[in-house]
Amino acid sequence: MTLKIYTPGHGLFMDSLIMYGLACALREQHIKYDVLGFAQAFEVNVDVADISDVASAIARTMFKYKEDINKKLSNQLRLIQRDSSRKLTTYLNSMTDKKEVLKYLSGYLAPGHARSEGRWAPRGGQHVWLPFYPHIGKYFMKEFKYESRNYEVCQLCIALAALGICKAAVSVFTLTPRKPPIPTTHVIVLSFEGRVAGDLLNQIVDCVESTAFVESIRRVREATQSLPLGVFIQIVLACLAPDLLIRLHKAEALWRASSATFEVVRGGVVQVRGYEDMIVDRYLSSLVHLMLLDEEREKRAEPPVDPLERLRELTERLLREEEPAAVEALYRFLNTRAPSDLYTASRQVFKALEEGIGREFCEVLACLTR
Numbered sequence: 298m299t300l301k302i303y304t305p306g307h308g309l310f311m312d313s314l315i316m317y318g319l320a321c322a323l324r325e326q327h328i329k330y331d332v333l334g335f336a337q338a339f340e341v342n343v344d345v346a347d348i349s350d351v352a353s354a355i356a357r358t359m360f361k362y363k364e365d366i367n368k369k370l371s372n373q374l375r376l377i378q379r380d381s382s383r384k385l386t387t388y389l390n391s392m393t394d395k396k397e398v399l400k401y402l403s404g405y406l407a408p409g410h411a412r413s414e415g416r417w418a419p420r421g422g423q424h425v426w427l428p429f430y431p432h433i434g435k436y437f438m439k440e441f442k443y444e445s446r447n448y449e450v451c452q453l454c455i456a457l458a459a460l461g462i463c464k465a466a467v468s469v470f471t472l473t474p475r476k477p478p479i480p481t482t483h484v485i486v487l488s489f490e491g492r493v494a495g496d497l498l499n500q501i502v503d504c505v506e507s508t509a510f511v512e513s514i515r516r517v518r519e520a521t522q523s524l525p526l527g528v529f530i531q532i533v534l535a536c537l538a539p540d541l542l543i544r545l546h547k548a549e550a551l552w553r554a555s556s557a558t559f560e561v562v563r564g565g566v567v568q569v570r571g572y573e574d575m576i577v578d579r580y581l582s583s584l585v586h587l588m589l590l591d592e593e594r595e596k597r598a599e600p601p602v603d604p605l606e607r608l609r610e611l612t613e614r615l616l617r618e619e620e621p622a623a624v625e626a627l628y629r630f631l632n633t634r635a636p637s638d639l640y641t642a643s644r645q646v647f648k649a650l651e652e653g654i655g656r657e658f659c660e661v662l663a664c665l666t667r
């Protein structure tokens with residue numbers, strides 16, 4: 298039996314978080330599923346007899362992680378203010394009850410659950426928090442002449458989006474060098490159009506949680522201070538496990554990375570400072586291509602170059618030397634694969650480090666231009 302569940306239609310960012318929230322619950326209970334991404338929403342095909350199996354998977358997962366979710370969103374990432382944190386606790390607690398989950402989950406059985414929520418919903422829901430729906434901010438600006446109404450969502454939408462941020466999004470917390478320092482959090486979520494197997498989504502969650510990935514992100518997180526969000530996204534993707542990168546590249550899907558930057562200003566108020574939504578297929582294929590070139594070298598009994606590791610080392614070194622222009626040039630080339638961009642990148646690296654990219658690595662990079 299296959300049960301179809303649809304994300305609500307709250308826009309790409311929040312629906313991606315909700316989709317990952319569902320994926321995490323199914324992964325926890327070892328339930329098979331796959332996901333079709335289309336028109337900024339997702340259809341989750343679940344291998345279960347009926348909806349109560351999915352509701353119980355969600356309830357159990359919320360019970361297991363409710364404290365971790367609140368700790369991470371409120372204390373570590375500072376994305377949720379104190380008052381909201383109390384409400385979040387209430388919602389997460391309520392979603393540990395299978396019957397309560399069922400009440401809302403039945404609205405997910407057809408596309409467009411968001412129609413009964415949002416700005417024109419009958420009052421009674423929770424006004425969505427900015428980190429789940431970064432675009433909501435613009436409606437409060439006077440020039441849009443919108444009446445400032447709340448965008449309301451239900452407890453299940455909130456609980457699943459919170460679970461999705463915690464377990465599947467890459468979140469990076471930093472303090473700006475300004476005085477006083479401003480707590481800043483970047484949230485990056487991988488999204489897609491097309492069909493993706495559940496075990497690949499499970500692998501994304503495994504990788505994001507892994508110590509190796511968390512450690513490599515810690516080493517590059519200062520890049521957020523000096524580089525555009527788009528370049529930082531590319532640096533983060535290069536830190537994913539090699540076998541995951543290969544599977545992402547092979548999947549029948551178009552991958553995008555959506556990222557939002559939040560700052561905590563006076564009074565603990567969270568504000569959106571940046572948003573970037575980019576298609577990353579070409580870049581992912583560059584990374585995978587580099588890895589495959591290394592395999593070919595090995596077949597010819599030539600020593601491997603380990604291009605991904607070289608790229609990470611070079612990035613970290615340039616960041617330590619405070620040379621953002623060279624990092625930007627390097628990643629621009631990986632996106633365009635234009636010979637002129639490789640030339641610029643290698644010149645910038647030479648200028649920054651007083652030595653080149655290295656002959657072998659440069660030869661491997663040059664293969665991308667063909």
Ligand SMILES: [Zn+2]
Pocket residue numbers: 305401410414450451452453454455
């Ligand atoms: Zn809802």
